[in-house]
Structures are given as structure tokens and as C-alpha cells.
Amino acid sequence: MKLMWFHLMPYTELPENFREANPSVWIDIHSSLFDPERAHLMYNDFMDELEFAAEVGFDAVCVNEHHSNGYGLMPSPNLIASSLARRTSDTAICVMGNSLALYNPPTRVAEEFAMIDCISGGRLIAGFPVGTPMDTCYAYGTNPSQLRQRYMEAHDLVVRAWTEKDTFAFNGRFNQQRYVNIWPRPVQNPHPPIWVPGGGSVETWRWCAEMDYVYCYLSYYGYKAGRATMDGFWAEMERLGKPRNPYHAGFLQFVGVGESRQHAFDLYAEAAEYFYGRCLHVDPKWATPPGYTSEGSQRAGIESQVKKAADSNVRGKSTGERFASVAREMDKIVDNGYVIIGSPDEVAEQLREVATDLNVGHLMLLLQYGNMSKDLTRYNTKLFAEKVMPKLKDLHTGWDDRWWPKPMRAEERAEISPFNPAVAAE
Amino acid sequence: MSDPDTSTIDINGFTTRVWRKGSGPKLGFIAGFGGLPRWMPILEELAKSRTLIVPSLPGFPGGERGHTVLDTHLDWMIAVRETLEKADLSGADLAASSVGASLALEIAALWPHMVRRVAAIAPFGLFDEKDPPADPWAQRADNVPGLLCEDPEIYKAMKTAPEGANSIEWPIEQVRASEAAARIFWPLGNTKIEKRLRLIQAPVLLLWGENDKIMPRSYAKTFADGISGKTTTQTIAGAGHLAELDKPAEVAKAILDFTA
Numbered sequence: 164m165k166l167m168w169f170h171l172m173p174y175t176e177l178p179e180n181f182r183e184a185n186p187s188v189w190i191d192i193h194s195s196l197f198d199p200e201r202a203h204l205m206y207n208d209f210m211d212e213l214e215f216a217a218e219v220g221f222d223a224v225c226v227n228e229h230h231s232n233g234y235g236l237m238p239s240p241n242l243i244a245s246s247l248a249r250r251t252s253d254t255a256i257c258v259m260g261n262s263l264a265l266y267n268p269p270t271r272v273a274e275e276f277a278m279i280d281c282i283s284g285g286r287l288i289a290g291f292p293v294g295t296p297m298d299t300c301y302a303y304g305t306n307p308s309q310l311r312q313r314y315m316e317a318h319d320l321v322v323r324a325w326t327e328k329d330t331f332a333f334n335g336r337f338n339q340q341r342y343v344n345i346w347p348r349p350v351q352n353p354h355p356p357i358w359v360p361g362g363g364s365v366e367t368w369r370w371c372a373e374m375d376y377v378y379c380y381l382s383y384y385g386y387k388a389g390r391a392t393m394d395g396f397w398a399e400m401e402r403l404g405k406p407r408n409p410y411h412a413g414f415l416q417f418v419g420v421g422e423s424r425q426h427a428f429d430l431y432a433e434a435a436e437y438f439y440g441r442c443l444h445v446d447p448k449w450a451t452p453p454g455y456t457s458e459g460s461q462r463a464g465i466e467s468q469v470k471k472a473a474d475s476n477v478r479g480k481s482t483g484e485r486f487a488s489v490a491r492e493m494d495k496i497v498d499n500g501y502v503i504i505g506s507p508d509e510v511a512e513q514l515r516e517v518a519t520d521l522n523v524g525h526l527m528l529l530l531q532y533g534n535m536s537k538d539l540t541r542y543n544t545k546l547f548a549e550k551v552m553p554k555l556k557d558l559h560t561g562w563d564d565r566w567w568p569k570p571m572r573a574e575e576r577a578e579i580s581p582f583n584p585a586v587a588a589e
Numbered sequence: 590m591s592d593p594d595t596s597t598i599d600i601n602g603f604t605t606r607v608w609r610k611g612s613g614p615k616l617g618f619i620a621g622f623g624g625l626p627r628w629m630p631i632l633e634e635l636a637k638s639r640t641l642i643v644p645s646l647p648g649f650p651g652g653e654r655g656h657t658v659l660d661t662h663l664d665w666m667i668a669v670r671e672t673l674e675k676a677d678l679s680g681a682d683l684a685a686s687s688v689g690a691s692l693a694l695e696i697a698a699l700w701p702h703m704v705r706r707v708a709a710i711a712p713f714g715l716f717d718e719k720d721p722p723a724d725p726w727a728q729r730a731d732n733v734p735g736l737l738c739e740d741p742e743i744y745k746a747m748k749t750a751p752e753g754a755n756s757i758e759w760p761i762e763q764v765r766a767s768e769a770a771a772r773i774f775w776p777l778g779n780t781k782i783e784k785r786l787r788l789i790q791a792p793v794l795l796l797w798g799e800n801d802k803i804m805p806r807s808y809a810k811t812f813a814d815g816i817s818g819k820t821t822t823q824t825i826a827g828a829g830h831l832a833e834l835d836k837p838a839e840v841a842k843a844i845l846d847f848t849a
Binding site for chain 1: 654656657660726727728729730732756757760761764765767768769770771772775776
């Protein structure tokens with residue numbers, strides 16, 4: 164079982180009346196709410212938290228990409244990842260990921276990921292999301308009708324740029340480059356493992372199955388809402404005759420660990436309510452750029468609504484649409500399974516159930532969310548590492564994780580000179 | 590209203606619907622934003638005195654997913670020209686609305702022999718930072734009808750699945766219409782048509798809904814100033830962006846008078 168520590172890097176000082184006074188946390192969130200000097204402190208806290216997670220033994224640290232977003236301050240996750248490559252030593256670095264269609268030319272992704280893979284000695288997981296409608300179509304102005312075609316082509320170009328030994332010409336539909344020959348090349352051979360975060364579309368399940376990529380469902384709505392999607396993925400895998408290797412999948416879950424369930428409830432209510440109340444306040448007008456959701460997914464969505472199927476809130480719906488019906492009070496947040504809370508034993512028990520029921524070998528854990536303080540984040544992270552992690556490590560031991568980075572041997576890797584050693588974990 | 594004759598043509602391997610009704614000199618009609626999922630009163634009015642031919646553009650209702658192979662402006666131009674030719678509209682008068690009007694003007698600019706006269710209702714294609722068009726693709730769903738029509742009920746009724754329609758495919762077709770328009774006009778609606786207006790020698794009637802909430806009425810002057818052929822600008826009272834849906838009789842009269 165792999166336990167991965169994920170940071171969204173939310174702006175932690177959105178005002179209490181944010182929902183009432185502002186149309187959206189995304190796209191047109193007002194610049195007056197952003198204080199760069201406060202953000203200086205936030206970024207450094209967040210990076211400390213990621214480094215701390217690596218120190219206490221998480222298998223990976225994860226970062227992701229958002230644009231014009233008050234709950235995701237990483238337009239370039241690669242910047243954070245490159246810093247993590249220097250400040251961690253054995254932890255995998257999961258960039259979840261680069262929205263391929265947004266890079267022009269997409270070989271930029273091949274280059275930057277190769278740099279991170281070289282600097283880290285082969286510890287990179289390369290995530291290739293299509294990206295949300297807000298990030299891609301609105302913040303970056305990408306044509307929603309071309310987004311997926313551009314994504315697929317960019318994928319082909321990046322993989323080829325990593326693997327072709329000789330300079331080649333790329334004669335694509337959207338990208339044409341006469342001379343493709345990236346320097347540097349990735350350490351991992353033939354290239355870093357590719358993971359694909361996706362919604363509930365059949366096309367993505369099939370593509371991950373066929374390409375042998377890890378399918379990740381990064382939902383903010385927890386294991387209860389995620390079950391139908393993961394079941395769909397495994398059903399598609401079975402249909403294609405692929406083994407149910409749990410490491411073929413990843414799943415995101417918010418967690419809060421305390422001494423007891425009540426203690427955890429009290430500790431994490433504010434941060435969770437901040438996240439689900441303020442951070443997911445997205446104007447629905449940013450939800451549905453036409454063409455973003457494939458017609459196959461629209462069809463599945465309409466059919467599952469007609470049938471009132473369990474996944475009708477997922478299938479054929481965009482990220483923004485899902486935000487509209489979210490619970491925002493802690494008791495509902497917990498009841499719905501968005502955030503798993505409890506004593507270490509209680510959290511471990513619930514996560515075992517999640518990992519088993521959803522058949523997921525890569526659990527990406529959000530242990531910082533909303534306006535959670537650095538102290539509470541460290542408490543949550545440490546308690547999880549010390550008391551929860553040991554109770555989960557034995558899960559899925561019979562399976563081979565073929566999708567995990569294969570770094571250089573430790574003795575071959577560069578010695579990183581210590582930086583400010585006085586600021587150790589504790 | 591009796592039904593029009595329906596036929597199909599092939600554009601880049603995708604079938605596209607063509608409606609035909611009436612008699613007299615040929616007049617083409619190209620739909621605006623959202624397309625024409627059903628025969629509408631404006632078409633009936635025009636077919637009373639002309640042979641009205643209504644081809645669907647790629648991706649618009651009746652047009653399958655033909656837009657998905659059109660990647661560049663040139664791809665679109667060729668597809669629209671081919672659509673007009675195969676629909677038997679070469680050299681005919683054209684009336685067109687919104688996104689369709691922009692494409693009709695482009696054809697008039699690039700291939701003057703293809704179009705005799707153009708009646709253009711609030712065409713897309715321009716973007717003025719000081720007076721930007723509304724973004725039709727960033728709207729809450731319930732705002733869209735009122736943004737496109739002065740009377741939102743008209744747009745809603747047009748877009749509601751008729752009895753017997755496939756309840757799954759119908760809504761998908763309506764999203765596809767919006768996607769097809771986005772494919773060429775995303776994100777600003779600006780195809781830089783301004784550079785090509787001088788090539789238009791044909792007479793052009795510019796019709797604008799008095800209460801158009803998408804395209805600023807000031808754009809009529811930019812079109813009129815840029816087009817080399819004779820232009821006339823007329824405002825339709827009590828109409829929104831898709832003036833032909835709000836005021837079919839008035840818009841039809843203006844078109845028929847202009848192309849008489």
C-alpha cells in the first residue's frame with residue numbers, strides 16, 4: 164500500500180463572508196483578496212509541510228496545477244516539485260500533474276519533467292490531467308472543442324520526446340515541430356510512470372487500461388461518492404481482461420486524525436468548513452464549456468440521472484457542476500465521507516475499507532485543507548505517519564506496483580548539502 | 590405550417606441536414622448561435638415567397654459532429670462553401686444570423702460569386718475591448734435563453750425536446766450546437782473578420798435586435814464601414830440577439846424587402 168501526501172496549496176485567508184461577497188473562488192476571484200506578502204508565508208509553510216511529510220515517511224509528496232484559483236496556488240507545480248527534488252531524498256515526487264494541452268509547445272512538459280527526474284535521481288511520477296474546465300477553457304482560453312484532441316496529441320508528443328533517441332520531426336494536427344530533441348532526458352527508463360487523474364468518463368478508463376497508466380480519481384467528495392466511479396473503472400478493466408491490480412489506481416481522500424472521533428471533529432471542523440464552504444464556491448457559469456464533456460460522458464450522465472444511479476452526481480458532470488451541490492457543515496461533511504476523521508485506529512479502519520472496497524493501492528491523502536494551520540497540519544501528518552500508516556502498509560502486498568518510480572540507487576545519487584539543519588522536523 | 594423537404598448532404602464524411610420549402614428565387618438561411626433544432630416561424634415566413642434552403646453547418650442541429658474535423662479558419666471556410674454548393678445555394682441570396690452571419694460574410698469576402706446579397710443578423714467576428722460582446726459560453730444555464738432572445742420563452746420552447754424526440758440525444762445535440770460555435774469563435778468571438786470586410790462587394794443588410802445582449806449594436810457601424818458593397822443597417826424593435834426568433838415577421842419582411 165502506498166500512502167501519498169497531497170497538497171493543494173489553498174490561500175488560507177479568504178474572508179469569512181467570502182461566499183456571500185464574491186461570485187467565485189475560481190476565474191474571477193478578485194485580486195484584492197490576494198496579499199503577496201501573506202502568500203510568501205503560505206508558500207513557505209506549505210513547502211515545509213510537504214518536506215515534513217517526506218521526513219515522517221510518506222511514500223510520496225504530491226502537487227498539482229490550477230490557474231486563477233483561490234484554493235490552488237500552484238499554476239506551476241513543477242516549481243514546487245523541483246524544490247522538493249532537492250529537499251527530499253527518497254520520497255517519490257508526484258506531479259499530478261501538467262495539463263498537457265496548455266503547454267505550447269507540449270515538449271515543455273517533456274523537458275521540465277525530465278529535469279525534475281534528473282534532479283531527483285528518478286523519483287518523479289508524471290501526472291497528465293486534461294485539466295478542469297476552469298483551468299483549461301476559461302483561465303487559459305483553450306478551445307473546449309479541441310481540448311481533448313490537443314491533450315491526446317500532446318501526450319503522444321511528450322512520450323515520443325522522452326523515448327526517441329534521435330532528433331525527429333513532429334507533424335501533428337495542432338503541433339508541428341521540425342526538430343524535437345529534448346535535453347535533458349529522464350532518468351527513468353523508458354520514462355517516468357504516467358498517472359492520469361480523470362473524472363468518471365469511460366474513455367479515460369479505457370485509455371488508462373490500454374496504455375497501462377494509473378487511473379486516479381481525485382475527488383473532493385470522499386470514498387462514498389467515489390465508489391461508483393472506481394467501480395466503473397474496475398468494471399471496464401475487467402471487460403478488457405485486465406487484472407485487478409490495485410496499484411493500477413489512485414484515489415484522493417481528506418483525513419483528520421485526533422485522539423478520538425470527537426476530538427478530530429473539533430480539531431478539523433474549521434478547516435474542512437473553510438474548504439467546502441469558501442474554496443469550493445465556484446460560479447456555475449464556469450462549469451460547462453461546450454465540448455469539454457465528451458458526448459459519451461454526457462450520454463452516460465443523462466442515462467444515470469434517468470436511472471437515478473448512484474453515480475449520477477459524477478457521470479457527465481463537470482467539476483463545477485459537482486461543486487454546486489456540496490455539503491458545507493462539518494457533520495454533513497463527515498457523514499458524506501468527504502473527510503474521514505477519528506482516532507488513529509478509527510481512521511485506519513476506515514481507510515482499510517476504502518482501499519479494499521475501491522481496490523486502490525495508491526491513496527493520496529489530503530492532511531492539510533482549507534485554512535488548516537501549519538501546527539495542526541504537522542500534528543495531523545505526524546499522527547497519521549506514526550499511528551495510522553503502520554496499520555495500512557500490509558494492504559495489497561500480493562500485488563506488484565509496476566507504476567512506482569524506479570530511482571537511481573541511493574549510493575549513486577548526489578549528496579545534497581544540508582540546508583539550515585537547525586530547522587529539523589521537530 | 591407544413592413540413593419542409595429534408596435531404597442530407599455529405600461534408601467531410603459527415604452528413605448534414607438541408608431543409609427546402611417554397612418556390613421562387615432561391616434564398617439560403619444559416620442559423621445563429623444554438624442552431625435550428627426545429628422548423629421555426631422565421632423559416633415559414635421566408636418560404637412564403639422564396640425557395641428557402643436551410644443547410645445546417647457542421648456540428649449544428651442536423652449537422653452531426655462535422656465540426657470536430659475543422660481545426661482552422663480555412664477548414665471552416667471550405668466546409669461552409671462546400672455546404673452552400675451542395676445545398677444548391679451557389680450565387681444565391683443569403684440570410685444568416687449571429688455565428689452563421691459571420692460565416693456568410695466570410696464567404697462573400699472570399700468567394701464573391703458564391704453570394705448575391707447578404708442579410709446578416711448581428712454577426713459574430715469582431716471584438717472591441719471597450720465594448721465587448723457577452724460571453725455566451727460562460728453563463729448559468731438558466732441565463733442563456735434571456736441572453737439570446739428578448740423573450741426567453743421562445744428560445745426555451747425551441748430548445749425543448751418535441752414529443753417523440755430521443756430524450757437522451759436531443760439535449761446532446763443542443764450542447765453540440767454550442768460546441769460547434771465555440772470551435773470557431775472561442776474564446777472572444779473574434780475571427781478578425783474586420784481584415785476581410787473590404788473584400789465584400791455584395792450588398793449587405795445589417796439587422797440588429799434593439800435589445801441584443803450578446804453583440805453590441807455599435808458593431809453594426811464597424812461592419813458597415815468596413816464592407817465595400819452597399820450596406821443598410823436596420824434595427825428590429827423588441828428583439829434580442831436572435832432577432833429572427835423574437836420577431837420573425839419583421840425580420841422576414843426586412844430580408845424579403847432587401848432581396849426583392
